[in-house]
Amino acid sequence: MRALLPFITVIVLVLLAIVGVEAANLQFLFGVVIPYAAAAIFLAGVIYKVVSWGRVPVPFRIPTTCGQQKTLPWIKQSRIENPTTSAGVITRMLLEVFLFRSLFRNLKTELREGPQLSYGSDKWLWLAGLSFHWTFLLILIRHLRFFTQNVPIPVQMLEHLDSFLQIGLPLLYITDVIFLAAVTFLLIRRFTIPQVKYISLAADYFPLFLILGIGVSGVLMRYFIKTDVVGVKELTMSLVSFSPAIPKDGPGTIFYVHLFLISALFAYFPFSKLVHMGGVFLSPTRNLANNSRMVRHVNPWNYPVKVHTYEEYENDFREKMKTAGIPVEKE
Amino acid sequence: MAKEMKPNEIIGSIDYNPPKTDWMSTPVQIKPGMFCWGAKAKSINTVGFPNARDWNPGEEDWKLPENWQGTVLEGIADRLKKYRSFRLFMDICVRCGACADKCHFYIGSGDPKNMPVLRAELMRSVYRRYFTTPGKMLGKLAGARDLDINVLKEWWYYFFQCTECRRCSVFCPYGIDTAEITIMGRELMNLLGLNIEWTMGPVAACYMKGNHLGLEPHTITSNIEFMLDDIETITGIKVNPSFNRKGAEILFVTPSGDLFADPGTYTCMGYLMLFHELGLDYTWSTYASEGGNFGFFTSNEMAKRLNSKIYAEAKRLGVKYIIGGECGHMWRVLNQYMDTWNGPADFLEVPKSPITGTVFENTKSTKMVHIVEFTADLIKNGKLKLDPSRNDHLKVTFHDSCNTARGMGFFEEPRFVAKAVCNNFYEMPEDTIREKTFCCGSGSGLNAGEDMDLRMRGGLPRANAVKFVRDKYGVNMLANICAIDRAALTTSMNYWVPGVGVTGVHELVANALVMKGEKPRTTDLRGEPLPNAGGESDV
Ligand code: HEM
Ligand code: SF4
Ligand code: SF4
Secondary structure, three states: OOOHHHHHHHHHHHHHHHHHHHOOOOHHHHHHHHHHHHHHHHHHHHHHHHHHHHOOOOOOOOOOOOOOOOOOOOOOOOOOOOOOOHHHHHHHHHHHHHHOHHHHOOEEEEEEOOOEEEEEEOOHHHHHHHHHHHHHHHHHHHHHHHOOOOOOHHHHHHHHHHOOOOOOOOOOOHHHHHHHHHHHHHHHHHHHOHHHHHHOOHHHHHHHHHHHHHHHHHHHHHHHOOOOHHHHHHHHHHHHOOOOOOOOOOOOHHHHHHHHHHHHHHHHHHHOHHHHHHHHHHOOOOOOOOOOOOOOOOOOOOOOOOOOOHHHHHHHHHHHHHHOOOOOOOO | OOOOOOHHHHHHHOOOOOOOOOHHHOOOOOOOOOOOOEOOHHHHHHOOOOOOOOOOOOOOOOOOOOOHHHHHHHHHHHHHHHOHHHHHHHHOOOOOOOOHHHOHHHHHHOOHHHOHHHHHHHHHHHHHHHHOHHHHHHHHHHOOOOOOHHHHHHHHHHHOOOOOOOHHHHHOOOOOOHHHHHHHHHHHHHHOOOOEHHHHHHHHHHHHHOOOOOOOHHHHHHHHHHHHHHHHHHHOOOOOOOEOOOOOOEEEEOOHHHHOOOOHHHHHHHHHHHHHHHOOOEEEOOOOOOOOOHHHHOOHHHHHHHHHHHHHHHHHHOOOEEEEOOOOHHHHHHHHOHHHHHOOOOOOOOOEOOOOOOEOHHHOOOOEEEHHHHHHHHHHOOOOOEOHHHHOOOOEEEOOOHHHHHOOOOOHHHHHHHHHHOOOEOOOOHHHOHHHOOOOOOOOOOOOOOOHHHHHHHHHHHHHHHHHHHHHHOOOEEEEOOHHHHHHHHHHHHHHOOOOEEEEHHHHHHHHEOOOOOOOOOEOOOOOEOOOHHHHOOO
16 A cells, blocks of 8 residues: 555656646646746755754754774774764765765674574665666766757766667667666565565655656657657757747657656655755764864753752751761851 | 563564554554653652653553643654754655664564664654644655554653664664654653653652762762772772862762672772872762763753763862763763753863873863773873783673764773783674674663563673674673663673673773782682682782
8 A cells, every 4th residue: 555556646647747748738737837846846845944954953962973083192083984073074974975884884684593693794775775876866967968058078978988888779878777777676675675664655655656757758768769859958948048938849748758757756855755865964963073072062052950059969968978077068 | 560581582582574564553562571660750859840740651541741742742843943863853764774673672672663763753753744744734644643642652662662872873874863863752751751760760869969879978988988998808908089079180970880789889999999009189079979861861951950060060179170980871971962061161171191191182172081091091101000811710802882882982992901901802793893882772771670571682682792702702701881781781691691791891900900019919809719819829
């Protein structure tokens, strides 16, 4: 159920686009209005989310330290896993964002005969996660050729590299293969690993189905149901130059399906777990230096509290203290 | 009370396959042996917390205040505005499951709600329902659910089955720290008077008497006198510490557990002997007689109230700086919270070892040095005369406490010291030490008697790693730098790995420490005969 409904939702989205374009001729709606609306929701939503996080204070300095602290000069500090400087913190964050450092630590715990607990290295999630995100990013960058009049050199180079296998016509992009494989893996593990299945919500299946739908429709469009690329570019250029127009013999329906799913993803993004992208950068267990014994961290809402003072304590115990030979303030 | 489970019964009961029913439709079962008694009215009243009454979590009626839902939701709203960690961790989990099998309570129980991600989802589901648009509109479909009495009981049960050890946060790609969520959860429980006595009792005692055990000033001095007698018997040396002495250079603060029961008392004898040998100008305090902070397991505010005594006492006595004893959560609090709550300590000086002249630059704001840092510096500079062969009857391994490991990064100092005073030192498997260390199973105020089933389950991963080095190298002593460890691991070792003892690092130091004018030692601090004692003396 938690997987079925998201699946049906994605199918319905696909059908909506097909019917909308083929039967109702709503090219303008699906090609212009919805993409603009989705982009607006995405931008406003993500900014709102990040600002609303950013406005919440960080009262305490709570990095999770994953290496040796800075202490006596002859003990080697782990400058990245337990940073005390901004450079260290930035390096730690870069490793998290670009290489998923923490996920790389992943282990699989097993209880064997004996009893013996064993912790095997388990890098599959890391590998699939990293492949998925990187190819997603590279594919996005490759798409810039639809949004620029003269395709920038780096984007051209990326295209060349990506198709270096020289298979098929149009040339096969390696990123497409890895992307689809990685998303499929991430989806399958949600169904097959009992614990992961148990914790998964509809909100976990939906983005995966949606992204898979985007990937499949893209691949179909490029390699199988070929669509008029010139028409596509005419439309995308008109969108980015804010003079939207649907080309006369514009792109085929499959393009509208692709675009509609992307619009759905963009519009859904700010309200879902996909905002983890922004969250990574703000995470207080990762983006703070462990220097709170060296530099005082200030809590903006620190307030005075009721304490039990020494005076009250001595009043309670003065006689006993005197008998025990402990000095007191008031005889 | 349930009868206590045997080790093989616990192992046999662990099943990592989740139940058939989906977690939201699996109501919580409050099982005996898995929870601590509710806080007594008296303890709650002492610190002026709400809804003080005697109550029993095992009974149906928890005697909640009226409109408790409102109180909880307001409490959540308030904390979402105060803690970015809380706000963010409610929003960004992708349920990848990387943290799932990293929690000692999950490993030892197989209960899916002990997977850190699901522990957090218990709270997140309510957050979604009342604080997010999709949750308000789509309800269960969006993973949202109403806050009802069963949900509240589930929170209580599972937020007191987390030792706030932060192991999950090491593995999470976003650093989501379930301990932060547990901490918030416990604060909310606190608003309804749903504390546990095992933390509230010590909190109340610490508030009034200065330490968790409720030791009154004269009891502190007499407990230490017992230790002094033992030291004299073993070494022939009369040690003479001072209490509440104004004008001392250093204030020494340690967890009160060290004053009370063995093996903690042996560690305490270690401090006393070391400081005596150095001729250190230091004082104990009976007012600030607690390094640990059970307030931290209750609420941020309570933790601050208890912690305030350390700086207040340092100021009153006019010391230059503070040395802190061996304790786990104490040091997370001192490292990550104390200065923010109760600083700046501008009336103190940057700690400088009077023996080596080393300035502890890493403590230049808090002005509080860890005794193991202090000792490591002494040893490195050759200031201690050591005879590690006096520890030759021990094969030692070292347990990193969660809090010093993941809330500080205190890895090399204790190892350096332990290896300098012991000839036989062996590490446990890599994935069970340092930042990946496993909790003793009884941290964060859960080391009561009535939740022994929970504690032994949570202690399994640590104990199992000890078993590995016991079987492989014959390890018979588990060293650590934490008072809760010294108590909790002793129980856990007896249960899972009989024959392995538990010791503080400074007990090992004191065994090896050759003191000026001491008589030939025949026993270690525990009164056990030394390995080569026969050859040197005629006892
Ligand atoms: C700074 C940028 C980002 C970082 C560091 C990041 C990191 C991660 C990590 C570590 C995971 C967990 C591993 C996994 O399941 O693959 C994850 C999951 C995921 N990310 Fe990202 N991510 C970023 C941006 C994005 C973006 C832009 C999207 C676009 C939609 C996205 C979509 C997803 C999805 C769908 C999952 C869940 C996969 C699953 O269900 O198994 N991420 N992300
Ligand atoms: S590892 Fe982090 S993101 Fe993944 S399920 Fe656990 S808390 Fe969520
Ligand atoms: S903080 Fe420790 S006890 Fe709590 S959920 Fe995480 S791993 Fe488990």
